[in-house]
Amino acid sequence: MRKKLLFGGVAIATVICALSLLHGAKRENAPSSAAMLLVNIDNFSFSPETVSVPVNSTVTWVNKDDVPHVIASTQGVFKSRALDTDDKYSYKFTKPGTYSYFCSIHPSMVGKIVVR
């Protein structure tokens, strides 16, 4: 289990690296929604738990657990339907700010998206 988590972390780190490279390299006329970020839901936790993205980024959550989870903004900004195993939910962040969220059926699961 732990091993799997570590692998997940490495994969995400790689994605983030690739994305930040992309972002750094983006041209003036490139669409402002250059960044896309993946948050894995695994073992009843969000990984990475806190992510920082440029404005207009789209964050996608993927449920890797055997049970459903629901992504819900603490401030009520966004809410997914129940995500079964391998289901995805995406939200585009068009305003800077800190967005706390949790799983509305397993509220001990919390995460944060920081939009720059």
Place this chain on the structure above:
Amino acid sequence: MAEKTLLDVNPSGLIEHDHNHDGIDRRGFLKCMAWAGSGALCVIHGGVLTSKALGLPGSAKAHARGELSFVQISDSHMGFNKPANPDVISTLKAAVDKINALSEPPAFILHTGDISHLSKPEEFDNVDQILKSTNKEIFFVPGEHDVLNDDGAMFRERYGKNSKGRGWYSFAQNGVHFIGLVNVMNLKAGGLGTLGSDQLEWLRDDVSHLKASTPIVVFAHIPLWTIYPQWGWGTEDSGQALSYLKRFGSVTVLNGHIHQTMQKVEGNVTFHTAFSTAFPQPAPGAADSPGPMKVPADQLRSVLGITDVNYVQRRHALALVDSSLASSTSRSMS
């Protein structure tokens, strides 16, 4: 896992608590006997008894014959199909067979939630179809899996026609007052299960007219005692609810959610969690997460089961018997 382990059992098998040390007898007595290969029999005497009911007369079996019998089932998770149990239909059917084989037929069945896995109509339909063969009235409270996308509207439409608020209600049977509570909605980030002030207010009013000698049975999905907050196994405002029940001599709290049997006696309150009929979950903290636990296929039915509850009026006692689906009273192993 077939035999229940209980905390704080002294060598005589008796649990005593008198936290208040004020001489008022609000102790709960609980005597547990191993029930060969199928769980444990627990006889609880409410604190209104004035004498220590040590050594109840008769055999363990005799205690189980009550004036009111009912069965608790929980967490059927219809629609779940992962390795921890690819066939939740068969195990729910086995639970029904077990209920139908009970020597004392239950008056009714309590289902403490997570009927479905994904709140889908066909999942509820399947459970209804399977439970129909018990020919019993069934009282439901929702689990978080039953209210996923509509704040419980479909659940209440199906199972909560006469309920209040988000689905709570009470009823009386043979002098016992039953209270079904809902603690799986409006959950707050970082928190546990929640009853909410409107439900708590209703509860206070609901029990206000009852005599202190009335036995109370509370049933709800998430445990009303804090078992393991790191996994959300507890209810934020359960203390408030229990404060309204303090004056009663016998309170039995039946929960599900954690997919394993566990029991605690505190004063006159006995807390008990039931087996799931679908899949087991790890003991608190025994794994990285509380997700479904895969056990060898030939052991699955020994960690799933039902709870049989008997109430003996003149003894003012409730007896709880957990039986796994693997135990001998099971009539069929489809």
